[in-house]
Amino acid sequence: MDLFLHYLSMPYLFDGVGYTLLITVLGLLGGLAMGVVLAAMQLSRFRGLAVIARGYSIIFRGTPLILQMVFCYNALPLIGIKLSAISAASLALALNEAPFIAEILRANVIGVERGQVSAGQALGMTPSAIMRRIIAPQAIRSMVPALGNEAVSALKNSSLASVVAVQELTLRSTQLASATFDFFSIFFASGLMYLVLTGAIAIIQILVEMLLDLDRPPPREQLRRALRALLPGRPEPSRADGSAVVPQGAGEVDRKAVADPLPPAAPKAAAVTPADREARARRLAGNGFAVEVKGVRKIYGSQTVLDGIDLSVRAGEVVALLGPSGSGKSTLLRCINRLEGWEGGTIRVGGQSLGSDEDGRPRSPRGVAQMRASVGVGMVFQQFNLFGHLTARENIAGPLRWVQGLSRFDSHRQADELLERVGLSHRVGALPRHLSGGQQQRVAIARAVAPGPSVLLLDEPTSALDPELVGEVLEVIRRLAVEEGLAMIISTHQLRFAGEVADRIVFLSGGRIVEEGPAQQMLRAPSHPLTVRFLSSMNAE
Numbered sequence: 001m002d003l004f005l006h007y008l009s010m011p012y013l014f015d016g017v018g019y020t021l022l023i024t025v026l027g028l029l030g031g032l033a034m035g036v037v038l039a040a041m042q043l044s045r046f047r048g049l050a051v052i053a054r055g056y057s058i059i060f061r062g063t064p065l066i067l068q069m070v071f072c073y074n075a076l077p078l079i080g081i082k083l084s085a086i087s088a089a090s091l092a093l094a095l096n097e098a099p100f101i102a103e104i105l106r107a108n109v110i111g112v113e114r115g116q117v118s119a120g121q122a123l124g125m126t127p128s129a130i131m132r133r134i135i136a137p138q139a140i141r142s143m144v145p146a147l148g149n150e151a152v153s154a155l156k157n158s159s160l161a162s163v164v165a166v167q168e169l170t171l172r173s174t175q176l177a178s179a180t181f182d183f184f185s186i187f188f189a190s191g192l193m194y195l196v197l198t199g200a201i202a203i204i205q206i207l208v209e210m211l212l213d214l215d216r217p218p219p220r221e222q223l224r225r226a227l228r229a230l231l232p233g234r235p236e237p238s239r240a241d242g243s244a245v246v247p248q249g250a251g252e253v254d255r256k257a258v259a260d261p262l263p264p265a266a267p268k269a270a271a272v273t274p275a276d277r278e279a280r281a282r283r284l285a286g287n288g289f290a291v292e293v294k295g296v297r298k299i300y301g302s303q304t305v306l307d308g309i310d311l312s313v314r315a316g317e318v319v320a321l322l323g324p325s326g327s328g329k330s331t332l333l334r335c336i337n338r339l340e341g342w343e344g345g346t347i348r349v350g351g352q353s354l355g356s357d358e359d360g361r362p363r364s365p366r367g368v369a370q371m372r373a374s375v376g377v378g379m380v381f382q383q384f385n386l387f388g389h390l391t392a393r394e395n396i397a398g399p400l401r402w403v404q405g406l407s408r409f410d411s412h413r414q415a416d417e418l419l420e421r422v423g424l425s426h427r428v429g430a431l432p433r434h435l436s437g438g439q440q441q442r443v444a445i446a447r448a449v450a451p452g453p454s455v456l457l458l459d460e461p462t463s464a465l466d467p468e469l470v471g472e473v474l475e476v477i478r479r480l481a482v483e484e485g486l487a488m489i490i491s492t493h494q495l496r497f498a499g500e501v502a503d504r505i506v507f508l509s510g511g512r513i514v515e516e517g518p519a520q521q522m523l524r525a526p527s528h529p530l531t532v533r534f535l536s537s538m539n540a541e
Contacts, residue, residue, distance in 0.1 A: 008189040016172035017193055023089050023158045023168060028151060030094025035101030042106055057099035066160045068092040073164040089161035097154055104146045108139040115385035119444075122337055122381075123399040123451070124373025126366045133402055138389050141212045148205030152198045169193060214389060214431055277503075277520065284503060287315040289351075290455050290487035291336060296345035298331055298511075305331045306342065307511040313489060315454065318481050320498035320519065321491040323508035324534060329491040330382075332508070333457045336489070337377050338368050350375045350454055373403050378448035379457040382464050384440040386432040386447075392419060392439075393428040396447045404451055418446040422476050438469030442476050449480060456480070458490040470494070477501065495538055499523045507531045 041053035060068070072095075073088035083091065112135045120130040162171035173190040177183045210216060217225070291313040298306035306328045313319050321329045334340040336347055338354040346353065354371045356362050363371065386395050396418055397411035406414070419425050422442040432440055441461060448456060461477065462470045474497050481488055481501050492498055498505055498519060505522040507515045507530070515528040526532050 008192065010176075012176065013169065013172055013190060013193065016167060016169035016190075017197070019086070019161075019166055019168040020155070020158050020170075021197070023086060023093060023161050023166065024151075024155045026086075026090035027093025027097055027158065028154050030090065031097025031101050031154070034094060034098035035105055038098055038102035039105040039109065042102065043109060053102070057102065060095055061099050065092065065096045065157055066163050068096055069160060069164050085161070085164045085166045088164055089158070089166050093154060093158065093161075096157070097150065100150055101147070104143050104150065105139070108143040108146075109135055111142065112138050113385070113388070115381060115383050116387055118334075118339055119379075119381065119385035119387070119447075120399075121339055121369065122372065122377070122379040123447070124369050124403045125399065126369045128366075129369075129402050133398065134387055141214075141389070144205060144208050144212065148201060148208075151201050151205075155197055155201065156194070274520075277518070280503065281518070284314050284317050287317070289313065290315045290317070290349065291489065292346075292348045293332070293336065294346050296332075296335060296342050296347060298328070298335060298340065298342040305511050306335070309345070309511075309513060311506060311513065313455075313487050315487050316485045317504065318488045318490070318502045320502035320505045321489065321508060322493070322495075322498065322505055322531075322534065323514075327508040328511040329508055330459050333379070333459050333489060333491060336455075337379050337457055338372065339379075349377055373451070375455075376451065376453040377455045377457065378451065378453035380441070380444050380448045380459065380461050382460045384432070384437070384444045384464070386440055386444055388432055391429050391431055392424060392435065392443045395432070395443055396450050399447065400450055414450060415446075418450055419443070421479075422446050423472075436469065437465045438472045441465065441469075441473045445473070445476055445480070449484065449486070454487060456486045456488045458488065458492070460491050460493070462492070462494060493538065495523060495535065507534065509534075 038053045038056065041049040044050060069089055069092040072083060072092040073085060076083060076088070116134055116138075117130055120134050125133070158168060159170035161168050162174070165171075169190055173186050177186045180186070289312050291311070293309055293311040296306050296309045297304065309328070309332060311319075311332075321332065323329055331340060335342050336349065338347075341355065347355075352371060352375050354363075354368055354375065354377075357367075387398070390398055393412060393415045396415035397406075397408070400406045400411040400414060401408065404411075416425065416428060419428055422445065424439060424442055424446075427435060427439060430439075432443070435443065441464075445458075445461070458477065462473050465473060474494060477488075477490070478497070478501050480486065490498070490502065502519040504516060505519045506513055507522070507526070507528070509530050515522070515526060515531045522531070523535065526535060
């Protein structure tokens with residue numbers, strides 16, 4: 001034991017620890033920098049860059065690190081690049097770590113739900129803003145464990161630097177043991193030193209994970225829980241009304257336990273008469289076109305999804321798209337918002353083409369994003385597509401700052417007002433995963449209308465909801481149609497809702513518009529056999 005403690009405190013071995021840490025840190029920093037570049041190349045739209053990055057990964061993941069160190073130290077001088085032993089070992093470790101780190105980065109970037117990327121695009125965010133604000137924050141949280149594991153691996157692999165005579169911990173332990181023949185005590189001491197170093201990495205990883213944990217209670221709540229644990233008899237703090245204080249977003253909320261009704265609506269007017277509808281139709285006829293779709297064709301592989309679609313929507317008009325699954329409703333909406341390209345025809349929103357300039361030249365992804373923001377096209381998706389790392393308030397306020405340029409105070413004020421309008425003022429600090437499906441869709445609708453769009457696209461906004469939650473979302477949309485006066489295109493299977501809210505119904509089948517007309521006429525007396533069959537099947541359900 002005395003010899004073990006003696007070796008454990010020897011400066012000779014501690015110097016080796018210093019060299020080990022130096023090589024590990026330099027190797028990891030270099031590997032991280034190169035890994036970011038390699039990951040970006042593989043995620044690039046340019047196939048050539050992806051091929052080069054993949055080739056690099058195959059070479060450096062497929063050859064032993066010890067050979068790479070020998071190459072850097074002995075072969076590079078042959079072409080005029082002479083490195084010290086430490087520099088050669090650090091370079092080799094960086095070259096070796098880069099492809100592994102690149103795969104960690106790439107896997108977590110593509111692991112972020114693509115729906116969130118589409119939502120960012122629909123809000124007018126540029127590709128760089130989507131990467132910084134949406135993808136990177138979520139990817140970083142999920143890649144911390146893998147990067148921590150890679151750091152431990154790099155620390156242990158640094159022992160191979162002994163092959164180029166770097167006096168790191170393993171080499172010094174070997175030299176000391178060869179001189180004293182006390183192999184057990186010396187290597188036991190060096191093993192313990194390695195364990196301390198890797199343990200420190202594990203502690204750093206745990207601390208980083210705690211700091212990035214979105215469900216971690218705020219400091220005041222942590223203190224409150226600590227005091228309650230120390231003083232079990234301490235009563236729970238309460239509000240003035242006697243109810244217990246529950247932190248915002250502190251877990252899943254029972255739908256039956258917490259009611260979140262919509263704010264009272266204005267008194268209902270008398271039932272809409274045919275004369276009222278005719279008067280509204282005459283008013284709309286005097287408005288300009290908000291959306292113009294002419295001869296649009298969209299093909300996926302060998303399948304034609306949209307086959308010569310012609311559709312015009314006037315400012316303030318509400319159009320409902322009906323049709324069986326696969327008829328092209330969602331694809332049409334995504335084309336209008338330029339989330340999808342198409343093979344033929346034109347689409348203009350507010351008199352502007354989102355995908356090309358006045359000369360017909362295609363816009364860059366950044367240019368398309370800027371056009372979406374300037375023209376004003378909002379979109380609500382089937383699967384909500386809320387940003388998972390942001391609270392309900394920040395899902396609305398964030399894009400207002402990043403795209404519209406609002407201040408933090410103004411964006412939060414506007415977000416709070418919208419959440420109050422959709423009956424969620426008590427859930428401003430909740431994360432999406434702590435909200436019910438209906439609550440998530442209401443936040444998504446508030447986010448879509450926050451920038452004040454001129455056109456709102458809704459893609460089956462209730463299809464992912466439980467039946468008991470459909471009504472609350474439809475009521476929010478109904479109010480928007482009445483209060484905001486937006487041009488709205490709604491893909492839906494809710495026939496009653498379409499009849500109440502829509503001015504016009506468009507029926508699609510096989511990628512074509514089969515029939516269209518005033519909503520009540522289409523629902524009561526459709527003329528095309530396909531429309532009749534579809535409405536009959538929907539009414540029978």
